[in-house]
Amino acid sequence: MANLASTTDHTDLDPYSAQAQADPFPYYDSLRDLGPTVYVPGRDVWLVPGHAEAVQVLRNHTDFVSGDGVTFEVPTTRTERYPLIENDPPLHNVIRRSLQPSFTKTAIEAFRPGVESAATAIVDRAVSLREFDAVQVLAQEMPDQAMTLLTGITPPSAQTLADWSDATSRGEEPAGTEEHAALVMESITWLVSEGLPNMPEHCLGRLIVESGGNDGNIDGEGSHRLMSLASLWLAGIDSTGALLGNAINAFIDHPDQWDLLRRRPDLIPNAAEELLRYGAPFRAFFRRTRAAADIGGVEVPPGARVAVMLAAANRDPRQFPDPHRLDVTRENAKTHLAFGNALHVCLGSPLARMEVTSLLTELTRRVERFERAGEAVRSPSQTVHKFETLPVSVVLAEGA
Amino acid sequence: MPTPETLDLVVTRKEPVAVDVVKLTLARRDGGPLPTWEPGAHLDLHLGDDLAVVRQYSLCSQPADRTCYEVAVLREPEGRGGSAYVVDRLNVGDTVPVSLPRNHFALEPSPRYVFVAGGIGITPMLPMIEAAEAGGAEWTLLYGGRTRSSMAFADDLVARWGTKVTVQPADEHGLLDLAALLDAPSPGTVVYCCGPEPLLHAIEAACWSWPAGSLHIERFAPAPTSDSGVEDTEFEVEFAQSGVTLTVPADRSIMAVADEADIPIVYSCEEGTCGSCEVAVLLGEPDHRDSVLSAQEREASATMMICVSRARSARLVLDV
Numbered sequence: 274m275a276n277l278a279s280t281t282d283h284t285d286l287d288p289y290s291a292q293a294q295a296d297p298f299p300y301y302d303s304l305r306d307l308g309p310t311v312y313v314p315g316r317d318v319w320l321v322p323g324h325a326e327a328v329q330v331l332r333n334h335t336d337f338v339s340g341d342g343v344t345f346e347v348p349t350t351r352t353e354r355y356p357l358i359e360n361d362p363p364l365h366n367v368i369r370r371s372l373q374p375s376f377t378k379t380a381i382e383a384f385r386p387g388v389e390s391a392a393t394a395i396v397d398r399a400v401s402l403r404e405f406d407a408v409q410v411l412a413q414e415m416p417d418q419a420m421t422l423l424t425g426i427t428p429p430s431a432q433t434l435a436d437w438s439d440a441t442s443r444g445e446e447p448a449g450t451e452e453h454a455a456l457v458m459e460s461i462t463w464l465v466s467e468g469l470p471n472m473p474e475h476c477l478g479r480l481i482v483e484s485g486g487n488d489g490n491i492d493g494e495g496s497h498r499l500m501s502l503a504s505l506w507l508a509g510i511d512s513t514g515a516l517l518g519n520a521i522n523a524f525i526d527h528p529d530q531w532d533l534l535r536r537r538p539d540l541i542p543n544a545a546e547e548l549l550r551y552g553a554p555f556r557a558f559f560r561r562t563r564a565a566a567d568i569g570g571v572e573v574p575p576g577a578r579v580a581v582m583l584a585a586a587n588r589d590p591r592q593f594p595d596p597h598r599l600d601v602t603r604e605n606a607k608t609h610l611a612f613g614n615a616l617h618v619c620l621g622s623p624l625a626r627m628e629v630t631s632l633l634t635e636l637t638r639r640v641e642r643f644e645r646a647g648e649a650v651r652s653p654s655q656t657v658h659k660f661e662t663l664p665v666s667v668v669l670a671e672g673a
Numbered sequence: 674m675p676t677p678e679t680l681d682l683v684v685t686r687k688e689p690v691a692v693d694v695v696k697l698t699l700a701r702r703d704g705g706p707l708p709t710w711e712p713g714a715h716l717d718l719h720l721g722d723d724l725a726v727v728r729q730y731s732l733c734s735q736p737a738d739r740t741c742y743e744v745a746v747l748r749e750p751e752g753r754g755g756s757a758y759v760v761d762r763l764n765v766g767d768t769v770p771v772s773l774p775r776n777h778f779a780l781e782p783s784p785r786y787v788f789v790a791g792g793i794g795i796t797p798m799l800p801m802i803e804a805a806e807a808g809g810a811e812w813t814l815l816y817g818g819r820t821r822s823s824m825a826f827a828d829d830l831v832a833r834w835g836t837k838v839t840v841q842p843a844d845e846h847g848l849l850d851l852a853a854l855l856d857a858p859s860p861g862t863v864v865y866c867c868g869p870e871p872l873l874h875a876i877e878a879a880c881w882s883w884p885a886g887s888l889h890i891e892r893f894a895p896a897p898t899s900d901s902g903v904e905d906t907e908f909e910v911e912f913a914q915s916g917v918t919l920t921v922p923a924d925r926s927i928m929a930v931a932d933e934a935d936i937p938i939v940y941s942c943e944e945g946t947c948g949s950c951e952v953a954v955l956l957g958e959p960d961h962r963d964s965v966l967s968a969q970e971r972e973a974s975a976t977m978m979i980c981v982s983r984a985r986s987a988r989l990v991l992d993v
C-alpha cells in the first residue's frame with residue numbers, strides 16, 4: 274500500500290488498458306490493495322475489486338441502482354431498457370416474479386434429458402473430429418441447443434446467435450460501435466419476424482409474449498414482453514459459451530484437475546462452481562448511485578458509475594485462498610460472483626449449471642486429455658472474458 | 674448428471690470406541706482397493722431397511738490405506754434413525770451402499786493448524802492430524818465433549834501426541850474456552866473445527882477478527898436442520914407491507930408460504946446461497962440458516978434469507 278502515488282498512475286488503473294484487457298488477473302491483484310473502491314478519473318468510474326465490497330454493493334440495491342444502466346455505456350441509440358436487469362423494485366420484482374417459476378431448479382430439471390442428449394451429441398462430434406476449435410464445437414453449441422429447448426426459439430445458426438449475443442454486451446462498452454448496435458437490432462427484428470412465429474405451441478417464449486409470464490403480470494403494452502424474452506434469450510448464449518471455453522482452457526492448464534475429475538465424477542457439480550469462479554465470463558457489471566453512498570467506508574458521490582468487478586472478486590485471496598489455482602474440490606467455490614448476487618442474481622443460473630455439468634459429465638467419460646492444437650486467441654470483448662478461438666486436440670479415453 | 678456412483682461395501686469390523694459410539698470398518702467384498710480420498714472427506718451411507726436414510730460420516734481412517742474406510746457413528750437418541758440403525762442393527766457381514774468420498778472440508782496447506790473438535794466431530798481430525806504431522810506443520814488439537822467416556826479416541830490421541838492434544842470434557846472443565854485459544858489472529862495459522870452447531874457458532878464468533886479464509890468448519894450435515902436434534906416448528910409471519918399474516922408450518926419455508934400467497938418476493942437458489950430472497954426483519958428473532966450473512970449480520974438480524982431461515986420467536990414481522 275506504500276507509494277500509492279508513484280506506483281499507480283491512471284493508465285495502470287484503467288480497466289480497459291491493453292494490458293488489463295490481455296491479462297486481467299495481475300491487474301486485479303494490483304487494484305485490491307488500493308482500498309475498497311478506486312476511482313479512475315480517465316474513465317469516470319469507481320472500481321470495486323474485492324469480494325466483500327462487491328457483495329455489499331450488489332446487496333444494497335437501494336443505493337446502487339440498476340435502473341440507470343448496468344453496463345459501462347448506456348447507448349442513446351437504445352430507447353428500450355431491458356425490463357429485468359435494468360429495472361429496480363418494484364417493477365423489477367413484478368417481472369422477475371412472473372418469470373421465476375419457470376427458472377426454479379425443479380422447473381429446469383424438466384430440460385435435463387434434452388440438455389444431456391445435446392451434450393452427448395456435441396461430444397460425439399468433438400470426439401470424431403479429434404482436433405477442433407473448442408469455441409465453435411463445444412462452447413457455442415451447448416447454449417445454442419439448451420436455449421432452444423428452454424425458450425422455443427430456433428436461431429438461424431449457432432454462430433449467428435453467438436454473434437448477436439456478443440454484440441449485446443459489446444455495444445455498451447467503451448469500444449462499442451454502431452455495428453454492434455445494428456447487430457442487436459437485427460436480432461430483435463429476426464426474433465419478431467421469424468423467431469416468434471416458428472415457436473412450438475407450448476414454450477417459454479409463448480408464455481412470455483402471449484400470456485405475459487406465469488402470472489400474466491408482464492405488461493402487454495409496448496414491447497415489454499418482447500424485450501423480456503429477447504433479453505433473457507440473448508443473456509443465456511455468450512455467457513455460457515464464454516464459460517465453457519474458459520473451462521476447457523483451464524483444464525489444458527491444469528491436467529491434474531482433469532484427471533481428478535475423471536476419477537471423481539461426483540466432484541463435477543463443485544467443479545462447475547470452481548470454473549465459474551476461475552473463468553467468470555463477465556468481467557464486471559455496473560451500478561449507478563443517485564445519492565452519496567458508502568463502499569467499505571469510502572463515500573462515493575451521487576451519479577457515480579460503479580463497476581462491480583465480478584471476475585476480480587472471484588480471485589480475491591481474502592475469500593479464496595490461493596485464488597489463482599484451479600481446485601475442483603474448493604470448499605467455498607460456490608460463493609463466487611460469476612452469477613452476480615442478491616436481487617438481480619442470474620435468473621438462468623440453474624440452466625447454465627445444468628449445461629456445464631452435462632457437458633463435463635460427457636467429456637470426462639470420453640476425453641482423457643485436452644492438448645493445444647494451435648494458438649488460442651482471446652476475444653476483443655471488453656465485457657466478457659472469453660476466447661475467439663481455442664484450437665484443441667483430444668486424447669481419447671479407453672473405450673470412448 | 675447421473676446419480677453419483679455408489680459402492681456396495683461390507684462391514685468388516687464394528688467396535689465400540691466410546692459410550693454410544695461405534696467405529697465401522699468398510700471394505701470391498703473382494704478386498705480390492707477403494708477410491709482415494711483426502712483428509713476431511715466424508716461418505717454418504719445409505720441406511721435403513723429400504724436404504725432410504727442417507728447419512729454423512731467423516732472418514733477417520735488414513736487415506737494411504739486403500740483396503741478399507743473407517744467411520745465412527747454416535748447413536749443419537751433424537752436422531753432420525755440413521756445412527757440408531759448403525760449402532761443397533763448393522764452387523765459385520767452386512768452390505769452398505771456408500772457414495773464415493775466427497776470433501777467439503779479439505780485441508781489447505783499451511784505451516785500451522787489449530788484443530789478444534791466437539792464430540793463426534795473428532796472424526797475428520799484424525800486423518801488431518803496425520804497429514805499435518807507428515808507435512809511438517811505445527812499443530813494443536815482442542816477436543817471437547819460431554820464426559821470423558823463419551824469422547825471417542827481421546828485416550829489414544831493423548832497417548833500418541835502428548836501435549837499437542839488437550840482433552841476437555843465439559844463435566845470436568847466446562848465449555849471450551851475458545852476466546853482464550855483464538856484471542857488474536859496469528860498469521861499463517863488456519864483453524865479447522867467440526868462439532869455441534871453451538872460450537873460452530875462459538876468458533877465463528879471467536880474468529881471474527883481473523884482474516885477471511887482462516888476458519889474452516891464442517892457441519893455434521895449440510896442442512897443444519899437434519900441432525901441438529903432440533904425439530905422445526907410452526908411460527909407466524911406478518912408481511913407488513915402486504916398486510917397479511919400467515920402461518921409457516923414446520924415442513925415449509927417462509928418463501929414457499931409467501932410465494933403461494935402472492936407476496937412479492939424474489940428468489941433463485943432456494944438453498945441460502947444467492948442472496949436474492951433477503952428481506953428486512955422488523956420484529957422477532959430469526960433462526961438464520963443461510964450462508965450469505967456474516968456472523969455480525971446474523972447477530973444484528975436486520976435482514977434474513979427467507980428460503981431457508983426460520984424463526985426462534987413465535988412470530989416474525991417482515992418488511993414485504
Ligand code: HEM
Nearest residue numbers: 357358505508509512513516558612613617619620621625
Ligand atoms: C454461465 C452463464 C451465465 C453467467 C455467468 C451469467 C451471469 C449473470 C450475471 C452476473 C447477472 C447479474 C447482472 C446484474 O447484477 O446486473 C445475470 C443476470 C441475468 N441472467 Fe445470467 N448468466 C449466465 C447464464 C444465463 C442464462 C442461461 C440465462 C437465461 C436462461 C440468463 C439470464 C439472466 C437474466 C434474465 C438476468 C437478469 C436477472 C435480474 O435482473 O433479475 N443468464 N446473469
Ligand code: FES
Nearest residue numbers: 941943947948980
Ligand atoms: S433464494 Fe437464494 S438465498 Fe434464498
